[in-house]
Amino acid sequence: MVPTHSPRADDPAYRAAITDLLGVLAYGELTAFTRMAADSDLAPTLRLKADLAGLAAAEYRQFANLLERMREMGVDPEQAMTPFVATFAAYHDRTAPKGWLEGLLKAYVGDGIAKDFYREMAGFVDEQTQAVMNHALEDGGESEFVVAVIRDAIRADPTAAGRLALWGRRLLGEALSHGQEVAATRTAMSTLLVGGDHDLMEVGAMFTRLTEKHRERMARLGLTA
């Protein structure tokens, strides 16, 4: 992805936008870490408990990298994350998993949407921030175990496929509706996202791309989106 402009860290509009972006990404990683770690307690085997804990730990590393980038830029992490606390609380409240498989699918889907969003945004940020975001995208093998677990679960109980497909739609719907709320209220970030030239239609187009990626991800699990 090629930057549409070269953001300057001392441009006040860019600083406001990047503060929001780093804040929303960091708080998203932090709450993903907490939820995955808690949900790892539901795992049916020690191996799977350790695997989900490993995915949670990867989210924490990304959180820590984003925090470091904020500090380099002189951005206060607590201030940057605060606007997004209520949104993530609402998302997690509305997507509290009932059981291990729902928790696992939530971890996989949420991590996938977050990574797609990193890819969408990476072209609009300064080089150093881009490096941090690319680093998060490389740190990706931790979620691969989920594919086999979900496929095995469906093989063992074909009725699980319908329930999990529905759950996946629910997760995407909640993620997008909360994302839309963020896009509508954090206009500095939305403006950055669409390159400064367009309106919220562009945000809608991005959400369409995220939905398509979600569909492909669900298909890898053997689920219809």
Add this chain to the structure above:
Amino acid sequence: MVPTHSPRADDPAYRAAITDLLGVLAYGELTAFTRMAADSDLAPTLRLKADLAGLAAAEYRQFANLLERMREMGVDPEQAMTPFVATFAAYHDRTAPKGWLEGLLKAYVGDGIAKDFYREMAGFVDEQTQAVMNHALEDGGESEFVVAVIRDAIRADPTAAGRLALWGRRLLGEALSHGQEVAATRTAMSTLLVGGDHDLMEVGAMFTRLTEKHRERMARLGLTA
């Protein structure tokens, strides 16, 4: 601490003992990770939430290092950890924190006792395992924030000191009684721990040293043990 003998990885008694030791340490780290991550949700500020998440992430790194050592030795991690699942479940059930400060003190006390136990054991294991254990001991700055938080809490509400002191005694008591249970039932490990020459009296002496270290740790927080 000087090894009392040079354990050989192919000695069956040593293998049984080290399998238990790595299993109990690893599962302890994994459950500490999960509990701390979950308890970070109780934090009153984003900063403290991130700090406790950081301590949890450090426990995960130690878990991952122990797992790697098990795999190097051809030890199956799931089998090694299984004997300790019930013990840690009982410990965490009996020490479920009521509120943020109890969770924080539990994290600090538990991490401290675990590190003291690493120090006690490091002299009895082969060099490569010793290196993994020393690595865990170096990885220690993540818990320092707790000292200021507990001291501030006591300053703001002096009645908290008595309650937290009591909670600390409770935590130590539960840790030692579950530790004694492990020592009594996992005799290969207990034999390793006391150098092969002595009886369970030596285990008792170690518990006395752990208690003294706990007292010093509580004093740093401004609490009587």
